[in-house]
Structures are given as structure tokens and as C-alpha cells.
Amino acid sequence: MTTVAVIGLGIMGAPMATNLVTAGFDVIGYNRSPHKGGRLVAVGGRTASGLAKAVRGADVVLTMLPDSPDVEEVVLGDQGVLAFAAPGTLLIDASTIRPDVSVRIADAAAARGIRAVDAPVSGGEAGAVEGNLSIMVGGEEADVEAARPVLNAVGSTVVHVGPSGSGQTVKAANQLIVAGTIGLVAEALVFLEAHGVDTKGAVQVLAGGLAGNRILDRKATSMLARDFQPGFRVDLHHKDLGIVISAAREAGVATPLGAVVAQLMGALRANGHGSLDHSALLLMIEQLSGRIHA
Numbered sequence: 666m667t668t669v670a671v672i673g674l675g676i677m678g679a680p681m682a683t684n685l686v687t688a689g690f691d692v693i694g695y696n697r698s699p700h701k702g703g704r705l706v707a708v709g710g711r712t713a714s715g716l717a718k719a720v721r722g723a724d725v726v727l728t729m730l731p732d733s734p735d736v737e738e739v740v741l742g743d744q745g746v747l748a749f750a751a752p753g754t755l756l757i758d759a760s761t762i763r764p765d766v767s768v769r770i771a772d773a774a775a776a777r778g779i780r781a782v783d784a785p786v787s788g789g790e791a792g793a794v795e796g797n798l799s800i801m802v803g804g805e806e807a808d809v810e811a812a813r814p815v816l817n818a819v820g821s822t823v824v825h826v827g828p829s830g831s832g833q834t835v836k837a838a839n840q841l842i843v844a845g846t847i848g849l850v851a852e853a854l855v856f857l858e859a860h861g862v863d864t865k866g867a868v869q870v871l872a873g874g875l876a877g878n879r880i881l882d883r884k885a886t887s888m889l890a891r892d893f894q895p896g897f898r899v900d901l902h903h904k905d906l907g908i909v910i911s912a913a914r915e916a917g918v919a920t921p922l923g924a925v926v927a928q929l930m931g932a933l934r935a936n937g938h939g940s941l942d943h944s945a946l947l948l949m950i951e952q953l954s955g956r957i958h959a
């Protein structure tokens with residue numbers, strides 16, 4: 666039986682670990698704050714009291730951590746994954762981080778005989794729970810093939826998009842599209858409310874036409890109810906838009922709409938809303954429109 670160590674049992678990592686157990690893997694989870702392993706243990710997984718205990722003896726290490734410095738510390742640190750993993754171990758980083766950091770991690774892993782792929786995911790908490798994430802994978806062909814059984818247990822669309830770091834580049838494009846779409850849906854909802862039309866009916870008919878999109882399908886109802894429980898935190902999307910802006914600059918391409926939505930996301934965070942769901946971008950549009958919802 667393949668043993669998978671899952672490092673980071675947060676909103677995404679916990680349900681992904683659970684789905685790995687369901688798919689027949691031996692799963693050992695580790696999270697810095699220890700109270701997060703309850704669901705994993707309830708379905709038959711195990712938890713470790715330290716990173717070393719989780720990683721030693723694992724065939725695959727899957728990291729699902731917030732940001733680039735977290736992954737660097739957990740993988741490259743003195744007491745990190747590379748210090749404890751046996752040669753031949755497969756490291757799958759599913760976190761969304763900077764593409765250049767993924768490349769550096771893959772190089773450091775290779776120097777120790779450890780195979781590494783970047784495999785950021787899209788589909789949100791619902792996708793993680795339902796096991797139908799979309800996964801964009803960067804790395805060597807053979808390593809990506811080796812990762813497929815694990816990735817197929819947590820996702821339904823798994824695509825190898827190029828060498829190390831490519832998964833992160835595709836994920837950055839994903840985050841650009843998602844943030845821009847949320848921004849436009851937020852503007853449309855504030856616009857519709859200002860005109861006093863039936864917003865629920867409006868969302869229904871908009872979703873059926875060319876304006877239809879996943880944000881309308883999945884987020885409009887909670888946005889109308891001003892329910893911004895995360896989901897995907899503003900703090901994390903702010904981080905991702907930083908990746909988009911610097912990667913676009915590096916490539917010499919213009920992302921003018923991305924720049925605007927990055928500013929709006931940053932302003933939302935600066936106003937103390939970093940731990941709300943990213944659909945709370947609606948609050949910024951309301952504020953700019955002088956329409957603060959009761």
C-alpha cells in the first residue's frame with residue numbers, strides 16, 4: 666500500500682487527505698496546529714505529532730500550505746521534508762506558490778534524489794471535498810505519471826502542462842480569471858440592486874446566457890446573502906494576484922484588468938477583511954459606490 670504524508674490539513678488539505686484514504690492510500694497527516702486532523706482520523710487515516718514522523722516512511726509527500734515561504738520552510742528547512750524523506754520519494758506540492766520557488770524546490774529535491782512536481786489545484790473547497798479538483802502539473806513526464814494515481818484520487822482533471830513551475834504559471838492565470846470574474850459579478854450585483862430589480866431572477870437568466878460562469882453558479886447566492894465565510898480567503902487571493910502581477914511583469918505582458926482587481930483585493934484586505942471569502946470583493950464595490958449594505 667502506498668503511504669502518503671499530507672502536510673497542511675487546512676480548508677483544502679483536510680478533505681484531500683480524506684479522499685486519499687477513501688481511494689485506498691495509507692495516509693498520515695501533519696499540521697502545525699494539531700487540532701486539524703480529526704476528520705482524517707475519523708475516516709481511517711493517521712496523524713503525526715511532527716513533520717519528521719509523517720515524512721519518514723512515506724512513499725509520497727503531498728504539501729498543501731498557504732504561501733511560498735511556508736513551502737520553502739517545510740520542504741527546504743533544516744528540519745524539512747528533504748532532510749527526512751528517503752531517496753526516491755515523490756514530492757507533490759499542491760500549494761499555490763511562485764513558479765520560481767517551485768523550480769528551486771524541484772532542483773533541491775533532485776539533488777537529494779527526490780522527485781518533485783508542482784500540482785496546484787483549482788475548484789475551491791467544494792472541489793476538494795467532492796474530489797473533482799482541476800490540477801495543473803509541472804515536472805518531468807515520468808514524475809508526473811508517478812503522481813497521477815494520487816492526483817486522480819483528489820481531482821477529475823489532471824493535466825501535465827510542462828516542466829517544473831509550469832503548473833504554478835497556469836494556476837496564476839487561473840487566479841487572474843477567477844478574481845476578474847468575481848470583480849465583474851460583484852459590480853453586476855451592486856448595479857442590479859441599485860436598480861431594484863429581482864436579483865435572484867437576474868442571476869438565473871444571466872447564468873443561462875453568454876455571461877454564464879462558475880462564479881455566478883457557485884457564489885452569487887452567498888454574495889447576495891452577504892455570506893462571506895471562506896472558502897478561499899482574501900489573504901490567499903491577494904497573495905496569488907501578487908504572483909500574477911510579478912510574473913506578468915517578468916514576461917513583459919500587460920494585465921490591466923488584473924492590476925485593477927489586484928488593487929481592489931489589496932484594499933479589501935487593508936480594510937480588515939483578509940479572512941473573508943474572496944467573493945467579499947462585493948464589499949469593495951459597495952464601498953466605492955457609497956452603498957454600504959445593512
Ligand code: NAD
Pocket residue numbers: 672673674675676677678695696697698701729730731732735738739759760761762786787788789790896897898901
Ligand atoms: P489553509 O490556511 O486553510 O490551510 C493551510 C494549512 O497549513 C493550515 O491548516 C496551517 O495550520 C497549515 N500550516 C501552515 N504552515 C505549516 C507548517 N509550517 N507546517 C505544517 N502545517 C502548516 O489554506 P487552504 O485554503 O487550505 O489553502 C492551501 C493552499 O491551497 C494555498 O496555497 C491556497 O492558495 C491554495 N488553494 C486554496 C483554495 C481554496 O479554495 N481554499 C483553492 C485552490 C488552491
